[in-house]
Amino acid sequence: xxxxxxxxxxxxxxxxxxxxxxxxxxxxxxxxxxxxxxxxxxxxxxxxxxxxxxxxxxxxxxxxxxxxxxxxxxxxxxxxxxxxxxxxxxxxxxxxxxxxxxxxxxxxxxxxxxxxxxxxxxxxxxxxxxxxxxxxxxxxxxxxxxxxxxxxxxxxxxxxxxxxxxxxxxxxxxxxxxxxxxxxxxxxxxxxxxxxxxxxxxxxxxxxxxxxxxxxxxxxxxxxxxxxxxxxxxxxxxx
Numbered sequence: 001x002x003x004x005x006x007x008x009x010x011x012x013x014x015x016x017x018x019x020x021x022x023x024x025x026x027x028x029x030x031x032x033x034x035x036x037x038x039x040x041x042x043x044x045x046x047x048x049x050x051x052x053x054x055x056x057x058x059x060x061x062x063x064x065x066x067x068x069x070x071x072x073x074x075x076x077x078x079x080x081x082x083x084x085x086x087x088x089x090x091x092x093x094x095x096x097x098x099x100x101x102x103x104x105x106x107x108x109x110x111x112x113x114x115x116x117x118x119x120x121x122x123x124x125x126x127x128x129x130x131x132x133x134x135x136x137x138x139x140x141x142x143x144x145x146x147x148x149x150x151x152x153x154x155x156x157x158x159x160x161x162x163x164x165x166x167x168x169x170x171x172x173x174x175x176x177x178x179x180x181x182x183x184x185x186x187x188x189x190x191x192x193x194x195x196x197x198x199x200x201x202x203x204x205x206x207x208x209x210x211x212x213x214x215x216x217x218x219x220x221x222x223x224x225x226x227x228x229x230x231x232x233x234x235x236x237x238x239x
Contacts, residue, residue, distance in 0.1 A: 083108045146177045153181040157212060157231045162187040167231040168198045171211030187234070194233050199224060 086108035092098040150170075157167040164184045169175060184190040202208060202220045209216050210226055217223045227233040 080112065083112045149177060149181045154212060157233075160232055162232050162234075164190050166190060166194060166198075167210065167212050167227065167233065168194065173211075187232075191234055194227065195235050199235055 086105045089101055089105075092101050153165050153170050156163045156165050157170060164187055165181060166184075169182070170180045172180060184193060199220065202223060204221075205219045207216060207218050208223050210223075210230075213226075213230060215226075217226055224235050227235060
């Protein structure tokens, strides 16, 4: 009915009827949503205490479904599973058992201290091309100071809204590591450097490339537009 009435001329009786039907439909959806939420809360209050009590009586904090999901996960190491199993336990009923529980948890934490976790990365902005393998190296844990500096710099120029590192210098392999990852005092200082060292030295229709994103830039305006959109480096038009 609402679909047929929606094509009625504005101000007509059919249009007025359509608005009333739409209002009732919206109200009914909201009412059903509230009823569903109340039902979920009510069932949770009735069922969850029983589940928690059964879990406590069995001496487990993590149920079998959660434990199974963790064990099947590719991101969980044996040391992590051991740590979860040892720490997420309930207090024992006797002093000796409680001491043993704590010793087990301490040993699990100690064992996990030797686990080397992967490098964390910030998420890229939406629509931004992913850095090529040549620019980011590989995904194995980085060892040298130079690789770490490059990794952090690439992360900055691809994720920060207004970075202070020049992406053009960063992608230039002919510069030293220090020159490639140098951080300017403010984004404004970076803009002045970018205009002086890169934009003004490029012809109006001269093509160039972004070695961070591994793409060809057809002319100077394309270069400036790419710099602002994908690397947060703002520059004014250059005549």
